[in-house]
Amino acid sequence: MQAVIEAKLFDKPGELLELLEPIARFNGNILSVSHIRELKSAGKIPARIELEVPDRRAFGDIINALEKKIEISNAKLNDIVEIKRKSFAVLLLGHVMDSDANDTIKRIVKCGASVSSFYLGIKNLELPSTAMLWVHIDDKKYDALMEELDKIAKEKKLMVIVE
Amino acid sequence: MIKDDWCGSMKNLKIYLVGFGNIGVGFAKILAKKAEAYRERYGLNILLTGISFAEGSYVSGKGIPLDEAIGYATARKLQKHKLYTNESFDDVIGKVDADILVEATPTNIDSGQPGLKHINAAFDRGMHVVTSNKSIVVDFHKLVECAEKAGLEFKYEATVGGGIPIFSMYRQCLQSQDVISIRGILNGTTNYILTRMYEDGLSFDSALQQAKEMGIAEANSSYDVDGIDSTAKLVILSNAILGTNHRYKDVKREGIANISLEAIQMAKKHGFAIRLIGQSDGRHLVVKPRLVSVRSPLNVGGTLNALEFETELLDTLTIVGKGAGSIESSSAVMSDVISIGSRC
């Protein structure tokens, strides 16, 4: 069976190997690999692998193993989309900590998203702060997450700026 | 149809220009400079047979001498011109001999007036219409319908993206496919402010002040800063290109006034700029500040505008250019006029 996996890799040694190792382990046969440094965005480089897998189960095993280590953006099996992920940055402006940043992240995760990094900029606890986070979510759940972010913004008087 | 009015192998194309400010004068300046080229290239002898402004009008069946009219407008002495009468648009529209009305009065997105009244009156009298006035957002589909019913042309290239040929490109180059969504930077003033914050580390207030001093922002900056201008343009774009029937109030809008320098710097550190982006997929219309990767073709600086079309067959297509300015926007008005003159 023909498969395609697209992922976003950190620009550091060994990342590409992390992607290739589970493919070999579950008997995938790599046909081509592209890793385009020129398209680096937000510190990550997109990679695309075309491969053959013995069956659907092996494909599932490969995806499960990969998801533990790296960010998969798309995956197709026999031209049918199995995974379509959106990964994007979100900037929060306002009293991010005072309005319970922990709760904000929990509500994002409750929509089915995962949050991979969280950066906080505070000058003074009295003043509004800025936080930046990276969110990953299945394409189908994206609209619901946007609605939740709107709600969070209104309730907590935050400005939410999405990529 | 343009009335048969030939002068040798030359076709006279008579224009009634309503609004003689930045755009109106810019249009007259382009015509003064390029009239000969248009005669040679297109066989079009373009004449201004009427000009109206708030306090009066000039009318001349033979064509108003352009340099003189531009001179009086620049000196703010319109009433000193020998052709000056205190007649208003309502007096002139019934008697002026014109094929095309060029409408360039101020935008009013609440009532649409006086622009809508001018455009409808021109259709009633069998004139084609070219406009730079975003008031068309108030009644967009009705105007398109009126023009179609009367067999007249209605063109509005300058309303969005100033001099960037957005609607012409769509009509002439994307016929083979559907446009799925549109997004972009539709307002040069806000983009200038965000650029100064990003590049020079200015606060929002200082960047706005600088934009005012340079004549890029109005004294009352709310129209730009609160995203009102971008919203009107997004509705025109979406209705014209995605075939939607949206109104101004259907758009979710958020401006840039609350964006702090810290936010811009945090975004910058991670490879992003903040831009005010209007976007429509035909269902949801939103104008909001967004993080844009510094490598994205949409990440243009200064007063530039950029527009990205997601298309059925071409993937994405981005066009960038000057989104405002008297000469830039007037050049789009002139292109609309020539395209009508060349076809009719």
Ligand SMILES: NC(=O)c1ccc[n+]([C@@H]2O[C@H](COP(=O)([O-])OP(=O)(O)OC[C@H]3O[C@@H](n4cnc5c(N)ncnc54)[C@H](OP(=O)(O)O)[C@@H]3O)[C@@H](O)[C@H]2O)c1
């Ligand atoms: N400037 C740009 O870069 C740009 C770009 C794209 C689109 N636009 C749009 O194009 C339109 C014109 O812009 P602009 O910058 O040229 O504006 P402007 O400099 O304010 O000029 C407006 C003109 O309209 C005249 N006017 C006002 N009310 C009138 C009425 N009831 N009847 C006849 N004339 C009337 C004004 O006359 P008085 O001078 O006597 O008041 C003035 O000559 C606006 O809708 C604007 O949004 C502008």
